Amino acid sequence: SSRPWRGWRCTMASGGIRYDSDSVFAKIVRGELPCVKLFETLHAIAILDAFPMVKGHALLIPKAGFPTLADCPPAVAADVLRELPRLVRAVMEATGAEGVNVVSNNGAAAGQEVFHVHFHVIPRSAGDGLVRFAPSAAQMLDSASAEEVAMAIRERLASAGPDDASAPPVAGTPLAMLLDAHALVLRLHEFVHRHVDALVVRVVRALFGRLLG
Template sequence: MALSFDPRWLSRYSTQDLAEDPQSPCVFCAIVNGEVEGHVIAETPDTLCFLDHLPATYGHTLVIPKQHCQDLFDISDESFQAVMATAKQVANALRVSCSAAGVNLVHASGLAAHQTVFHFHMHVVPRYDGDSIVVFPRLADPARKDEVAQRLRAALREELPPTGTAESSAP
């Protein structure tokens, strides 16, 4: 199945124009509550899945926690795990039902990352041979890998609890 989509259309719109007003009611909560129609495709006790209203590819689905949380920094571990487990099921269903050749799981937290709805959500984007979507345009300087690795190791040593394995103390 050769499908074509030019993702450059999004660059014509500023993130500010696309983002919901933080003071307005959450559209995803309204979908969960049945107040706004969404093309719901699946539901678990903790998650809801519905088609993206501006799909990148055929079958592009959103998976959200039913409980409102703003982004990756606000979601509980339990809700995050439920969303990820559901996203995996949706990915498998897209492979079978829509003949997806691959899948991208995409999440954005914050305006700088182009988050437009401030309710945590995972995009399950089926990929098709020749769809021309570029997920990682490779814009960072690879010469700075040592610097960023040191920064991340230091931050993770402070954030992550020790696991008791020899690997956890390795720099």
């Protein structure tokens, strides 16, 4: 295929799970299996779940192939999951659901069945019992056991290196204010960038359309 993001066969798997390039979602992404498509971007497709828990049960699926969310580069997560809000809105409005669960199961122990990352969007009505959770702790986490597990998690984060350079500085300092301004500029930059991108795509499309008939 000439499309590098189509069925990008990747076998990284921090959890030791191999990417299955013959899974049903891998095949749907490559266009080898049919699906009921809701929308498609360069990075993701949204489809109806073929075996829905409830009417309107939808899936958001990265085009890039990673077995679990643990294996996804941050840029892939960002490119794909930016589509969640509009999918959630559309599913809620179309089904009249009172709420939705957004769920990604990672690993067989978590209920994952297809080893190509995906997010379920499950329309909910009060009392339907579609998704049930074990009760939360009756007592608030005590600080000793909290710190123990938090330290273990922080160590893993630190040993993985910084994924994001933007750990915030102390509030109220000149650096904090400078970085706040910087964040606003970045947001603006992204806004402009996306709209210029859209324009470029439209112009190129029109141009090619004329050149190639």
